[in-house]
Amino acid sequence: MQAGTDIKIARLTSPEAMRAAARLMSSSDPWLRLGINYADCLKSIRTPYRELHGTLRSGELKGLVLITMYGTLRGYIQALCVSPGCRGEGVGKALLLYAEKRIFRESPNVFLCVSSFNSGAIRFYRRLGYKRAGLLKDFVISGSDEILMRKTRGPLRGPAPRGIKRKQ
Ligand SMILES: CC(C)(COP(=O)(O)OP(=O)(O)OC[C@H]1O[C@@H](n2cnc3c(N)ncnc32)[C@H](O)[C@@H]1OP(=O)(O)O)[C@@H](O)C(=O)NCCC(=O)NCCS
Secondary structure (H helix, E strand, O other): OEOOOOOEOEEOOOHHHHHHHHHHHHOOOOHHHHOOOHHHHHHHHHOOOEEEEEEEEOOEEEEEEEEEOOOOOOOEEEEEEEOHHHOOOOHHHHHHHHHHHHHHOOOOEEEEEEEOOOHHHHHHHHHOOOEEEEEEOOOOOOOOOEEEEEEEOOOOOOOOOOOOOOOO
16 A cells, blocks of 8 residues: 555564564664563554554565554554654654554544653654643653543544533
8 A cells, every 4th residue: 555655555464574563663762661572562563453554665664553443442553663764754654644544444533642751753743633632640661651642533423412412
């Protein structure tokens, strides 16, 4: 699938791709700083109802997005990571727009969490239309919060049934 001008993104299902994704995540912040190691990342990638999508360059994984399409926060971006040498080239934006397109086919919300220390990623998400939806204090490690962000196209269901007052 084509997402940017020359960035091809596709669903990745092979065990090698999953291991490459776990290597990429576990060798980068925020996962390093949060103490989330290779085994943790691989387990997270292999979780049922999660979809790994990514982009390759010269056979190497250059960026990935991991999506959960299940549960109350259906349309949750579990991870987004671009290889350090490829950052600032539009790969992250292409992956995020691709993930949004995939999620909005089935749900009106895209959710994600970003660590409070990850100021660059917070700016990145804000620029792409994400709004703060909540704060999970000391969620993964003590001294760092997770900011829940959302981009929405509207409520899960249509207008409230007759007799039920909508919030003012
Ligand atoms: C955050 C991340 C995914 C961004 O990917 P990227 O490929 O470097 O970003 P892009 O080149 O696509 O940038 C897209 C836009 O965001 C802006 N942007 C990117 N990183 C930014 C930063 N650190 N601060 C401010 N703006 C930033 C770019 O200027 C660009 O703006 P434009 O569209 O107006 O030109 C990447 O830096 C990364 O993998 N970081 C490590 C993992 C991480 O923190 N993931 C997110 C938390 S789960």
